[in-house]
Structure formats: C-alpha cells, structure tokens
Amino acid sequence: MLKNDLFLKALNGEKVKRPPVWMMRQAGRYLPDFMTLKNKYDFFTRCQTPELATKITLMPIEQIGPDAAILFSDILVVLQAMQMTVEMRDNIGPWIPNPVRSQSDIDKLIIPNINEHLGYVMEAIKMTKTELNQRVPLIGFAGSPWTLLCYAVQGQGSKNFDKAKAFCFSQTNEAHSLLQKITDTTILYLKEKVACGVNAIQIFDSWGGLLSPEDYNIFSWPYIQQIIDALKNEIPTIIFGKGCWFALHQMGKSGAAALGVDWTCSAKNARYLSGGQITLQGNFDPSRLLSPITEITEAVYKMINEFGKDRYIVNLGHGILPNIPVDHAKAFVDAVKSYY
Amino acid sequence: MLKNDLFLKALNGEKVKRPPVWMMRQAGRYLPDFMTLKNKYDFFTRCQTPELATKITLMPIEQIGPDAAILFSDILVVLQAMQMTVEMRDNIGPWIPNPVRSQSDIDKLIIPNINEHLGYVMEAIKMTKTELNQRVPLIGFAGSPWTLLCYAVQGQGSKNFDKAKAFCFSQTNEAHSLLQKITDTTILYLKEKVACGVNAIQIFDSWGGLLSPEDYNIFSWPYIQQIIDALKNEIPTIIFGKGCWFALHQMGKSGAAALGVDWTCSAKNARYLSGGQITLQGNFDPSRLLSPITEITEAVYKMINEFGKDRYIVNLGHGILPNIPVDHAKAFVDAVKSYY
Numbered sequence: 001m002l003k004n005d006l007f008l009k010a011l012n013g014e015k016v017k018r019p020p021v022w023m024m025r026q027a028g029r030y031l032p033d034f035m036t037l038k039n040k041y042d043f044f045t046r047c048q049t050p051e052l053a054t055k056i057t058l059m060p061i062e063q064i065g066p067d068a069a070i071l072f073s074d075i076l077v078v079l080q081a082m083q084m085t086v087e088m089r090d091n092i093g094p095w096i097p098n099p100v101r102s103q104s105d106i107d108k109l110i111i112p113n114i115n116e117h118l119g120y121v122m123e124a125i126k127m128t129k130t131e132l133n134q135r136v137p138l139i140g141f142a143g144s145p146w147t148l149l150c151y152a153v154q155g156q157g158s159k160n161f162d163k164a165k166a167f168c169f170s171q172t173n174e175a176h177s178l179l180q181k182i183t184d185t186t187i188l189y190l191k192e193k194v195a196c197g198v199n200a201i202q203i204f205d206s207w208g209g210l211l212s213p214e215d216y217n218i219f220s221w222p223y224i225q226q227i228i229d230a231l232k233n234e235i236p237t238i239i240f241g242k243g244c245w246f247a248l249h250q251m252g253k254s255g256a257a258a259l260g261v262d263w264t265c266s267a268k269n270a271r272y273l274s275g276g277q278i279t280l281q282g283n284f285d286p287s288r289l290l291s292p293i294t295e296i297t298e299a300v301y302k303m304i305n306e307f308g309k310d311r312y313i314v315n316l317g318h319g320i321l322p323n324i325p326v327d328h329a330k331a332f333v334d335a336v337k338s339y340y
Numbered sequence: 341m342l343k344n345d346l347f348l349k350a351l352n353g354e355k356v357k358r359p360p361v362w363m364m365r366q367a368g369r370y371l372p373d374f375m376t377l378k379n380k381y382d383f384f385t386r387c388q389t390p391e392l393a394t395k396i397t398l399m400p401i402e403q404i405g406p407d408a409a410i411l412f413s414d415i416l417v418v419l420q421a422m423q424m425t426v427e428m429r430d431n432i433g434p435w436i437p438n439p440v441r442s443q444s445d446i447d448k449l450i451i452p453n454i455n456e457h458l459g460y461v462m463e464a465i466k467m468t469k470t471e472l473n474q475r476v477p478l479i480g481f482a483g484s485p486w487t488l489l490c491y492a493v494q495g496q497g498s499k500n501f502d503k504a505k506a507f508c509f510s511q512t513n514e515a516h517s518l519l520q521k522i523t524d525t526t527i528l529y530l531k532e533k534v535a536c537g538v539n540a541i542q543i544f545d546s547w548g549g550l551l552s553p554e555d556y557n558i559f560s561w562p563y564i565q566q567i568i569d570a571l572k573n574e575i576p577t578i579i580f581g582k583g584c585w586f587a588l589h590q591m592g593k594s595g596a597a598a599l600g601v602d603w604t605c606s607a608k609n610a611r612y613l614s615g616g617q618i619t620l621q622g623n624f625d626p627s628r629l630l631s632p633i634t635e636i637t638e639a640v641y642k643m644i645n646e647f648g649k650d651r652y653i654v655n656l657g658h659g660i661l662p663n664i665p666v667d668h669a670k671a672f673v674d675a676v677k678s679y680y
Contacts, residue, residue: 157499159497159499160627160661162627162661162663165625165627165628165630166627166630166663169627169628169630169631170630170631170632209604211604211625212603212604212606212625212628212657213604213606214606215625215628243583243604245585245604246604246605246606246609263552264549264551264552264553264583264585264586265586266552266553266554266586269586285505285551285552285555287500287502287505287506287509288505288509288552288555290505290506290509290510291509291510292510317552321500321502323502323506
C-alpha cells in the first residue's frame with residue numbers, strides 16, 4: 001500500500017486535505033546531482049541504464065519531496081524502438097539524421113516488440129518501484145503521436161515545426177500512416193509499463209498547440225483518444241497538451257482521469273472549458289520560479305484557491321527550467337504542503 | 341482618395357461586399373524578387389534605405405494583390421534608435437551583443453528624436469505613398485513594448501524568452517522602467533508615422549502569449565493600452581497578440597479598431613471572447629498555405645463564413661513562411677476576392 005496516495009486520490013476525484021504536487025521535469029538540470037550524472041553519461045545512456053534512470057527518478061523525491069515520481073526517460077525512445085536513429089546533440093537537442101519524408105521511410109519503421117526494444121524502461125520501472133518502496137506513486141509517460149511525428153519529420157526541435165506541418169498538409173495519407181504506427185507502438189509500450197507497475201500515465205502533447213482546433217482534431221486528438229481508450233480501464237491517464245486550451249472540452253469527455261493545462265489558461269477558463277468535473281493539473285509558469293521565494297509561496301496559495309483544492313494536482317505549466325535555484329523549486333513544493 | 345478602401349471600411353466596422361485581405365510578412369522571403377534584393381543588401385540596409393523599403397513594400401501589391409500594403413521594416417529599429425546595437429545574423433536572426441541586464445543599461449538608452457534616428461522610416465513612408473498612388477492603404481507598425489523587451493533582454497530570439505521573463509520576475513522595477521521608455525519612444529515613433537500618412541497602425545505583440553494572463557496584465561497590456569490611448573483619436577489601431585486569446589476581452593474594450601487572432605483561436609471563440617462587436621483579423625495557419633490550392637480556396641471560404649464577411653479582415657494567423665509557393669499565396673488572396 002502506498003504511504004502517500006494523495007496524487008491517486010486527486011486523479012480519482014476524491015476529497016483531499018490539500019492537493020498533491022509534482023513538477024514536470026522534476027528530475028532535471030536544475031538539480032546539481034543530476035548535472036553530475038549528466039556530465040558523466042550521455043543522454044540516452046542515462047535513459048537506457050536502469051540503475052541511472054532509477055537514481056535520477058529518485059533524486060527529486062529525496063531532495064524536493066513531491067507527491068509523485070515520474071520515471072526519468074524521454075518521449076523519443078519510442079521512435080528509437082521503431083528503428084529511427086535519434087541522437088541528443090549539445091546545444092541542438094534531439095537530432096534525427098534521417099527524418100521521415102515518404103511512405104517508404106514509414107514502411108521501414110517497425111512496431112517493436114516492447115520487451116526486446118524498450119526492456120530497459122521496464123527494468124527501470126521495476127527498479128524504481130523497489131527503491132520508492134511505496135513512498136509515492138510512479139508516473140509513466142509517452143509523447144503524443146502528433147508530437148512524435150513532429151520530431152520524426154522535422155528531424156530536430158523547432159519553433160513552428162513547419163516541415164512536420166507541411167508533411168501533414170501535403171502528404172496527408174502518409175502522415176496518418178505514421179501517426180497510426182506510432183499510436184500502435186505507444187499503446188503496446190504503455191500497457192507494458194502498466195504491467196510493470198506504474199500508477200498513472202501522462203501523455204505529453206507538447207506541440208498540439210501548434211495546430212488549429214480543426215487540424216488538432218485531424219492529426220492529434222484521434223490518436224490520443226485511441227491511447228486513452230486502450231488504457232482507461234487499466235490505469236488513470238493524464239493528458240497534457242501544451243497550448244491546447246481550445247481542446248479542453250473534448251478532452252474533458254475523453255475518459256482521461258486528468259488534464260494538464262499551461263499558464264496561459266487561467267484556472268477559471270480551464271474549469272469552464274473542461275466542463276468543471278475533471279481533475280486538472282498545472283499550471284504555474286516555470287519562469288515564475290525565478291521570483292523571490294515569498295512571492296512563489298503566495299502565488300501557489302492563490303493558484304490553489306483559484307483551482308480549488310479538490311480535483312486538482314499542483315504542477316508547473318511546462319517543464320522546470322534548468323536555471324531554477326533548487327530552494328525555489330523546494331519552496332514551490334513546500335508551499336503546497338503548507339496549504340490548509 | 342483611396343481607390344480601394346475595403347480595409348479601412350472593415351476597420352471602421354462598415355458593411356462590405358467582401359472582406360479585405362492582406363498577409364503578415366507579405367513582403368517576405370517567399371517572393372523571389374525579395375530574395376534577389378536580400379542577397380544583395382543586408383537586412384538593416386534594406387530597412388534603412390527608403391528606396392529599397394519602398395520597392396519591397398510594393399512587391400506583394402503588384403504580384404499578389406492584397407487590399408493593404410504594410411511598410412517593409414522591422415520592430416527592432418525602435419531599439420536601434422534607442423541606441424542599442426541590434427544585428428541580424430544568418431541562421432540566428434536578431435542578435436544584440438549587449439543585452440539589458442540592469443538599470444544602468446536602461447539609463448544608457450535614449451528616447452530618440454524620431455526624425456533624427458528614424459527619419460529613414462518616414463522617408464520610406466512618403467516614398468511608398470507616392471508609389472502606391474492611392475491604390476491601397478498603407479499600414480505602419482511597431483512591436484509591443486513587452487515584445488521589444490524580450491529581445492532587448494534575451495539578446496536574441498528564443499523559444500521561451502526565459503532570460504527576459506527572469507528579468508521581469510526578479511528585477512520588476514527595472515523591467516517597468518525599460519517598458520515605459522520603449523512605450524514613450526513607440527508613441528513618438530507612431531505619431532510621426534501618422535503624420536507621414538500611414539492609414540492604420542498595427543502593434544505586434546509577438547511574445548505576449550508567453551505570459552500568464554496575470555503577468556500579461558502587468559508586463560504587456562498596460563503599455564499597449566498607453567499606445568492605443570495615444571493614437572485612437574488619430575488613426576485606427578490593430579492589436580495582434582500571438583497566443584493572446586486570453587486577453588481578447590480586455591482588448592475588445594481598449595479603443596483598438598481591430599484585433600488580430602492566431603489560428604489556435606477559432607472564429608467562434610474569437611468573436612465570443614472579444615465581445616462580438618470589434619473587427620477581427622486573421623487567422624489562417626501559415627503552414628496551411630502548403631496545402632493544395634483547391635484546399636486553400638475552400639478553407640478560405642469556410643474561414644470567411646465562420647468569421648462573417650463584415651467586421652473582418654482576412655489574414656494569416658502569423659507571418660507567411662519562406663517556403664510558401666507564390667501561387668499558393670496568390671490563391672489565398674484570390675479566394676478572398678472571389679468570395680461573394
């Protein structure tokens with residue numbers, strides 16, 4: 001039995017004495033211990049070595065004290081398992097030397113055997129569960145199919161993912177074929193994570209907000225809905241769509257357990273747009289953690305009051321930034337814990 | 341008298357037989373003639389040479405046929421006039437070698453004499469007016485103070501302008517002092533443009549959408565409102581806030597003549613959020629111009645039907661992309677002209 005089940009209670013819509021809190025990228029570059037490991041092992045070595053992934057996942061639990069752990073990994077490991085080469089380059093970020101350009105590129109991708117190609121993630125989950133020893137629940141995650149297509153086609157990060165969008169708008173059938181293949185892989189991958197014991201799943205649609213509502217309903221949402229449908233009887237699913245305020249209504253009726261929102265969507269708008277019943281997660285501006293600690297504490301109280309303490313999970317509106325002082329991150333978590 | 345006053349009628353809320361159309365960055369890199377000049381003269385030479393700015397401004401009028409011209413220039417010339425060094429570097433974009441870090445950096449900036457430091461813009465306006473010969477109205481523009489602060493502090497383009505936000509959140513007084521200095525300069529600059537004969541002003545708040553609604557009301561909106569207040573009795577003002585759907589309500593009551601919206605905000609949401617009375621401008625996804633021409637035409641009709649033909653100016657939801665085929669851009673404009 002979990003010693004701290006606040007997070008699962010909030011996902012389940014149960015009343016809580018205070019909302020749970022965790023931070024996207026909480027095991028990240030703002031932690032000096034993470035930087036020590038980062039300087040020693042390259043990015044995918046850290047992802048692919050269960051001992052390292054476990055160690056990194058535990059760091060914020062021990063140093064910052066959030067109410068949930070999220071497995072250290074990357075959304076792009078799914079593309080790697082499908083047999084795309086994905087590198088992580090200094091000062092560039094993700095780098096795909098041979099991005100998808102045609103149906104024949106897509107045909108070369110496989111729907112992998114998960115234990116064969118992503119077994120290291122499953123090992124990391126089991127190891128992390130042991131180390132956590134029921135202290136807090138463990139979140140597993142995946143990128144949305146649209147967001148993975150963005151990288152697979154663009155070949156690297158981008159402000160507007162213009163090549164990825166051009167691909168969808170001019171080679172629409174090919175785009176759907178790629179999206180379906182990613183979706184099928186993602187469902188297998190997440191079901192295996194569930195089998196290994198994660199307590200919740202979060203889907204990151206980091207680039208959904210680059211699409212118009214109409215195109216979102218063509219290229220992103222139907223594939224996320226497939227994933228929700230495949231998982232909803234097994235585990236609570238959180239959908240986080242950066243910039244996807246316009247889709248909160250349909251998300252609210254999707255069978256997801258909770259919806260992540262970013263800081264451009266006020267608590268009031270988020271409650272209204274999502275239908276008022278579903279658990280919401282967010283939405284502190286990560287840059288606002290650069291404010292003085294007293295201001296952070298006040299802003300956290302205000303945010304909880306605006307969302308309401310129930311059906312609410314305190315989080316940032318996107319990943320924590322590398323330049324956030326550790327004591328500011330801790331002040332964020334501590335503020336939630338001191339809420340009454 | 342203007343031969344084509346559709347754009348001004350729409351700004352004025354008058355009934356029209358079809359909505360006017362123009363495209364943000366319509367004098368841009370998708371035009372082969374623009375690329376010829378670009379390869380010959382560097383960016384700020386093109387901005388600072390009235391003959392070149394005029395020639396570039398006229399290119400889309402002659403080749404694509406929109407209902408308004410917008411002076412070729414850049415939002416960053418205002419920072420240059422304030423005595424910041426701003427370069428345009430290949431593959432990087434704007435580059436500011438000495439970004440603002442402190443009050444003493446701000447104290448060094450001047451509120452310039454406009455004719456002394458930005459006289460070349462005024463020359464370009466007069467020259468363009470002569471060349472246009474009343475064919476279509478001419479739009480002048482400026483960046484919002486917040487958006488200019490983003491560059492002044494970050495020193496270059498950025499996905500999240502984290503340094504600019506850090507500056508605002510940790511050196512708030514300094515941020516306001518810089519914002520006010522930019523605002524004062526911008527008002528002088530735009531009043532001079534009006535004196536030179538531009539027919540409308542557009543304010544680009546390109547990075548307003550990076551702020552939470554609360555921070556938008558601290559760091560961006562009050563300064564835009566000052567600009568609107570200073571201009572509203574002289575000329576119609578269009579406010580375009582990329583990603584600023586959350587601020588449409590207050591924008592609708594600001595005294596602006598029209599509001600630009602991006603493609604993540606549907607026509608229905610934009611009309612609802614802005615109060616239903618003000619003229620709206622937008623919001624075709626620039627990437628959607630990569631669709632086949634028949635799809636572009638259909639999508640334009642659909643968009644006009646959704647916004648309604650009156651109190652509406654057809655535009656993209658952001659600048660046209662460099663990789664758009666010229667005939668696709670023309671198809672966009674032609675679709676509007678064939679609407680009845």
